[in-house]
Amino acid sequence: MSRHVSSRSFESTRRRLTEKQADTVERLTGAAVEVLREQEFGGLTVRAVAARAGVGPATAYTYFSSKEHLVAEVFWRRLEASEIPDDTGLGRTERVLSVLRGIALLLADEPEVSAAVTGALLGADPDVEHLRGRIGFEIHNRLGHALGPGFDPELLETLELLYAGALLRAGMGYGSYPELAQRLEASAKLILEPR
Numbered sequence: 740m741s742r743h744v745s746s747r748s749f750e751s752t753r754r755r756l757t758e759k760q761a762d763t764v765e766r767l768t769g770a771a772v773e774v775l776r777e778q779e780f781g782g783l784t785v786r787a788v789a790a791r792a793g794v795g796p797a798t799a800y801t802y803f804s805s806k807e808h809l810v811a812e813v814f815w816r817r818l819e820a821s822e823i824p825d826d827t828g829l830g831r832t833e834r835v836l837s838v839l840r841g842i843a844l845l846l847a848d849e850p851e852v853s854a855a856v857t858g859a860l861l862g863a864d865p866d867v868e869h870l871r872g873r874i875g876f877e878i879h880n881r882l883g884h885a886l887g888p889g890f891d892p893e894l895l896e897t898l899e900l901l902y903a904g905a906l907l908r909a910g911m912g913y914g915s916y917p918e919l920a921q922r923l924e925a926s927a928k929l930i931l932e933p934r
Contacts, residue, residue: 780855810859834885847916857910
């Protein structure tokens with residue numbers, strides 16, 4: 740069952756958005772990705788993103804409290820927009836691997852963005868904490884669905900820890916996201932199909 744979520748583009752961390760506001764947020768998140776492609780996270784500012792998006796800095800700050808919040812929103816939107824692959828006919832291990840692979844490869848082609856996302860998600864900004872909770876809940880639900888009815892909660896938590904550790908490792912530069920996807924698959928197999 741494949742799905743694509745688009746209705747949440749009218750929802751931000753801080754409030755429900757009108758169509759015009761949603762367009763502004765979309766422009767800001769798109770501009771953030773463009774700026775990150777040109778420079779690293781350390782050089783990113785909400786002011787620079789606002790200028791790239793053609794939005795006033797004060798307006799940008801009404802939507803995003805910090806650059807970390809802005810980058811976390813980029814990842815949240817990518818995750819929410821990503822399709823959940825059709826898992827009909829797949830066994831439990833293959834379903835879980837498909838979920839982990841899909842999430843790991845969301846930013847595989849954009850190393851500057853992926854490195855920024857890891858740094859941003861570790862921030863203490865309350866808006867980032869809120870998004871981190873949403874992201875964790877979405878990953879939790881996808882993995883739970885892949886494990887199937889009656890799964891062991893400790894197994895789900897182990898897979899979540901595996902993913903979080905792999906994301907942190909990739910963000911620290913210990914391998915690329917495609918390499919991360921391969922390592923995640925190998926590690927998940929060890930957990931799901933112990934020898």
